[in-house]
Amino acid sequence: MRQVFSILVNNHAGVLSHVSGLFARRGYNIESIAAGPTEDKEATRIVIVAFGEKTTLEQIARQLRKLYDVREVQQLAYNESVTRELVLATVWADVTKRTEVLQIANAFGANIVNISDETVTLEASGNDHKTRILIKALERYGIANMARTGMIALPFEGMTEDWEPLA
């Protein structure tokens, strides 16, 4: 199974080495990793999507908590958190295909950031589900180049147990 780890760490050099080194050393599988500043300028949030057995995921959380610079580890389940990823994709689309691609972009609320004779570059953000479907839809035309930020996540605040998330 997959799980999102939202890790709040002290913001100084070397933290990322400690975190990524732990995953490599223990043989844990990372699907994506994203890091960025938070509301506290002395802290950084690292979001890691990992997959493995349930016991392994639990072990990951415990090992992460042992790291000196890790202040807090949240294990987020999909239905209890909001997740977003930004995708930039350049798709093969000459004049004959361009309209189709633009329609897809429109349907997914993606922005067009560049158009050349042969390609269209678009920018989309969304949860894991949405980005996957979008990429699948674009693959038909051939993706010339793609960059993804990796997922970032925050827990839904004020949730009750019977609450149905929308995102």
Next chain:
Amino acid sequence: MELTGSQIVIEELKANGVEIAFGIPGGAIMPFYDEILKSGFPHILARHEQGATHMADGYARVTGKPAAVVTTSGPGATNIVTGLCNARMDSVPIIAITGQVATPMIGTDAFQEADTYGCTIPVTKHNWLVKDPRELQTAVREAVRVATSGRPGPVVIDFPKDIQTMTAEYIPHRTQETVPAGDIHNDAPELDMQAIDQLLEAIERAKRPIIIGGAGILKAGAAAELTEFARRTGIPVINTLLGLGGFPGTDPLSLGMPGMHGTAYANMALCECDLLINLGGRFDDRVTGKVSAFATKATIAHVDIDAAELGKRVHTHIPILGDVRDVLLILNTQAKERDISAWQDQIGEWKREHPLQYDRDGSIKPQHVIEQIQEVSGGNGIYVTGVGQHQMWSAQFLRFNEPNSWVTSGGLGTMGFGLPAAIGAKVGRPDKDVWLIDGDGSFSMTLVDLATAATYNIPVKVAILNNAYLGMVRQWQELFFEKRYSNVHYPENPDFARIAEGYHVRGFDVKDVDQVRSTLEQAAEIDGPVVMNFHVSKEENVWPMVPSGAGNSEMQLGPPVSEERT
């Protein structure tokens, strides 16, 4: 007050109870060494940095206090990786201070530059590269705290040369915490009383309970509490390799060591028990054998200070996060005496049927030398080993009466650990006789520190069980590769007694079994280091043995012992 970086480190080490350093100077650590000289901070000059780390390791294991290791940059730092890794695996606190090229030079492949910080991430509990002298005081204080709190472990402070001479404000006796703390600072997690109640109930129900006492007993200073608990409840105690000394080896409830070369009765008890209480052990693969065949009939309870150890390898029914001494204190007030005499009788029978034993054929048997060391020292010494067969025999045949009297490399299994660790142990406990039981292969790796023992006249008693083989590897080749001995033989082993003399250390060469006792007695009387080279029978094997990857029930007892048994 305004101090140099070097002064800050010395002051803060002292303020946090670090009393001694082991190391070797070099270009990038010179200002700090100058301060060591000026401040008179106690320092032992080693002959190889690896040795310095093992010295600090041995020192910490017998005193419970961390020592500093000081090295230069580059090769000095890379030379300590093995020692740090060893300490990390066995949860031993070490404060390593490594010189580094000056901050403007970092990353330029400067002379004697190595990426100490990156290299030591996997082998430390935490590490720091200090690039600002104002961060030094906090870094050193935090380093000592991280190394000694919770599950102890080694730390590194990478200390660039320019920072050593720059000045910054030093605040004496500052204790205020400024670093945002995560779990790493949680030395005494709140105990889960429900889980403890569950354990108490399990104890009440159990007919065949067993305790495994791991290294955590010694780290937590819980040997007395464990002894009380076992005696009160009558539950027999197995000690892991690193847990030996946590429970008196002479106690009738003691079953010795479990696992690959554990006693037959310990392994049988593990197979049959219905409640297994693991106190500060980590279910290492050398203990469990095949996990799916481990203690299959038992409810498993596990007490550990490290949350990540709970459920890591073995499924645990009653996990208890906490300091093992805290837990034992509660258990001792609440656990009741119970009658489990049927189980105790069963274990007694196993002990009678399958004692530790060996053949006596007139040659010097390694086990015999160990038994004699036990007798000559009265069991009150500190015993140190290298890694290999001699280590397993020592673990089997020595009987420890006190905690922290046993120093051995468990998790990493570092050959060459013995001599420097023994030196460190003696420095830490000058009141104790320190005996090193070593193999010829293991001793050969780090014998250069005989010069250190000679220089400071550190009276360690070294007994080499010399079989001219890397014996443990040879044993595997005998058993699993039809005696094809590839690259394990030292047909022209040096004359270790003469090597000792070359280092101005007394050396004895012992070939006759009748001289074993008298040599040991002589050695005990000598005020200074001694090396005894015992030519033991060459192809002796360690029994019992659970083949690697097999379950503990598949233990092999070895060939039957002829004639006189021990």
Next chain:
Amino acid sequence: MTTKSKRPTPLKKKKISGAEIIYRALEQEGVEYIFGHPGAVLLGLLDLFLQRSKMKHILTRHEQCAAHMAEGYARASGGVGVCLVTSGPGATNLITGITDAYMDSIPIVCLTGQVGTSMIGNDAFQEADIVGMTHTVTKHNYLVKRTEDLAKTLKEAFHIARTGRPGPVLVDLPKDVMLGEASFDYSDEVDIRGYKPRTKGHTRQIQRVAEAIKESKQPVLYVGGGVIHSEAHKELLKLAETANIPVTWTLLGAGAFPSRHELSLGMLGMHGTAYANKAVDECDLLLAVGSRFDDRVTGKLSEFAQKAKIVHIDIDPTAIGKNVSVDIPVVGDARQVLLEVNKLVKKQKRSLWQKRIDRLKDDFPLSFDAPDGSPIKPQEAIVALSEEVGDKAIVTTEVGQHQMWAAQFYQVSFPRQFISSGGLGTMGFGFPAAIGAALARPDKLAIDIAGDGSFQMVLQELATAVQYQIPVKVFILNNYGLGMVRQWQDLFMDRRFSEVGMEVAPDYVKLADAYGAKGIHVSDRADLRPAIREMVETPGPVILDVVVDQDELVFPMVPAGGASKNMILQDQRKKKPLKGKLSALPDN
């Protein structure tokens, strides 16, 4: 026998064990020696070494030395050195040797056993994350997870180690991967995405180099280890002689150019010759070939070769422009580039520049005082050794004062004759390296010029030398302490000698004897040369312990971070005792 035409069966490759694959891959790579120390996870592989005799496994006493032996073998032979150790402590013990090879660009392949893949990350017995620890000190490293990947990985490992800028490659081998089975497919082609070292220099850049040489009045060639790695010494000699360019070298470049040649300037840098440093100061064109502008060479960067146009020929594009800005960069293999340059360069006389160089050599010679009745001077011991054995020997050194004196006073005349730990400066390197060198070049005499502090770090390998009867000679300049650190304390710390004394020194004669080797002790000048002869003539391993003047310092010296104008030419303590600090303690 009758021959029957049979339908050819499709070739189906037989599956063999992972250990067997490793063995065969090593065979295919032409490996002669493997240096190692066994352990539980390696047993299957070691068994093959016993059963077959093609490759020889040398059993060392400590894994660190296995790595240094592999380095010594590689440095002396030009081939790839191989070491094989067990998991956990075996692997971590290699790190110093690996880092040393990385800093000096030495091709070695380190095979480390690892616990089974299912145990990785569990803190299993003798488990260590060697791949994580060696990311920054290897050219590349691998953890092999499937037996099917073994052959390809090993092929790549050797390829990466020996091509481009050479370096160490580590392959971590889990136990189950060595026990598993796969077919053996060892293709000749290696295709690694993202790894295509460029060996041929850019034509236009080469033309510019030739033009610069033509225009220059006062050129200097500054050559490093790259010339030795690429076997460019003949092309270098041709260039120097054709265009009349004096040559100076780095510690690792020693041997690239004959030191007795009239164009030779010797070593430059911190303890280089004064004339080399002054020539670099004065030159108008500095041709750097396979060298990396190390801090021990340049001193203060802003004042290094200030007047010169700088040409930098290097196979590693990241080395170019790293420390100094370069006027004409050429990315390529030193030999190939020099071949092309030589095609364009014409005979040129530079009598004025040659005169100036001769003058500098006369004015600032390397020198030392050895008055009668004084203790043996370390420099004179090196001179004696050099004169007695000369080109018969390959010399290795440890690290410290003796290393610098050896670089200054030993007359080196062919590539791979002088083997030393440069970048990392690893004490304890020389002796095991000499063992590796002796095996690589049985036609030469391998001599480790050692300091007592360095040799004490690794002397247990005497047992290895004796066991295999490897005729290495250890020439100890014994000053009873850590001389180089002591020198800095002498010069920069008001003679506060902190933790550098090793007065309780071993009795090397007894030690040698205990190991079954020959030991000789000398403290008297008159005995020095006879002892050297005895050392050379005695078969097998020999230790010659030469007690030298403890107070002798290495000069000239450019204090770290200083410029060559700050060079201290000779021991000024003799003229007047130093008062206070000579200068502030240098940065590095």
